[in-house]
Amino acid sequence: MDEVKHMVVSNVIPLASKITKHKLNGSNYYDWRRTIQFYLFSTNMDDHVMEEPLKDEKKKAWLHDDARLYLQIKNSIESEVVGLVDHCDFVKELLEFLEFLYSGKEHVYRMFDVYMQFFRVEQKVEFVTSYFMRLKKTAAELALLLPYSLDVKVQQAQREKMTVMIFLNGLSLEFGMAKTQILSDSEIPSLEEAFSRVLCIESS
Template sequence: MADNKNVISDVIPVMTKITEHKLNGSNYLKWSKTVRVYLRSIDKDDHLTKDPPTDDTRQTWLREDARLFLQLRNSIHSEVIILINHCEFVKELMDYLNFLYSGKGNISRIYDVCKAFYRAEKEDKSLTAYFMDFKRVYEELNVLLPFSPDVKVQQAQREQLAVMSFLTGLPSEYETSKYQILSSSEISSLHETFTRVLRTESTQSSQTQRVLLLAVIQMNNRVIEEEVEEELQAIEIISVMERLVLIRTQEESFVIIIMSLAIQNIIVRNFRGKISDHRW
């Protein structure tokens, strides 16, 4: 019985969850923070940074890591589970989830967060709800652009913030430029960003001019085609009229010929009558 109790005590934690709020992708920052705090509270946060040991403690460490791994897995939504089936250790799992959802190095995500941070509005939310939303965005911004004692890193982050603020203020007609810049693997300098936007604007302007020119040419061609068609219709009408005149003329000529023949018949009959009278 004692052995059975030990087995049960070992199995129960496997089915538990670290948090009731399962990871669904959009709540990664809050979820990962909860996981790290939990692991630190039980003095197991070394599983986030260390690989399996190779000494005599390996088996114990692997058993603990497997138990924590299953607890993490039970705290993840089924749609995300499909993406992490290849992971076997806690560190591997957390690193991969960080790659998928943290947004670090994802310029488009940094842009979205900066836009939400610099253009936050209370709207119809309560003051507390507005503050909580703003704080959430602020915390995510700190994750995407974490503080660093390295001066060069700080300068690069300030340059990134300047670029994001510049792009946020551009109107909708510059969406193509913003998409190209945000799709790149790294953020260029503010000056380079402006140059790329200006270059794209010039290209779009040239393309617009070409489109307008083609439209004018097509319109002119359409007008010419309509004029030619009208002329052809006019020529066809004239041709028909000429045929009608010709037919009319032919009909009149035919009538004249018939009348001439009739007159000739009358003259011949009269002449024959006079000859008969003379004989008598």
């Protein structure tokens, strides 16, 4: 009886099972998402990202696989982030909500952080190889935040975002509140708007 129980338990993925030891903490979303995507493709489970729960005779098996993946992905997320996704029931829903939270399309704080990492990068005490790989990683994330476009208007908007970030970074400490307020917005303001908001705080 004990042998049978052991066989059954060994066939069930434990609750502690996770896809990556580098758990999602909010600031490492792009690396984490890439690892999850590779895992799903390597296990032929990428359909769980694109499809809704099946409604035919294969539904039970599909839901079983989805529940297993769901637990593995949740175990690959830090505890302070897990609470944000407790309302999600399926892998597709979970990953879509995380994409919404951390995609960076207008995740202003993350954009600011990546911009500053890129424009202020220096070797410090690292080996040249480590320094190079860190720069390459930051450049790749910056490319995701500012995807290449042939549209001149899109290019101009991207350049203005970069200028706004550099402007905010160069502000004196006395304008820390203005900087925080602007970075708390849902999208990056124009350079003129950012300047006007800082000016208002200076005059007050």
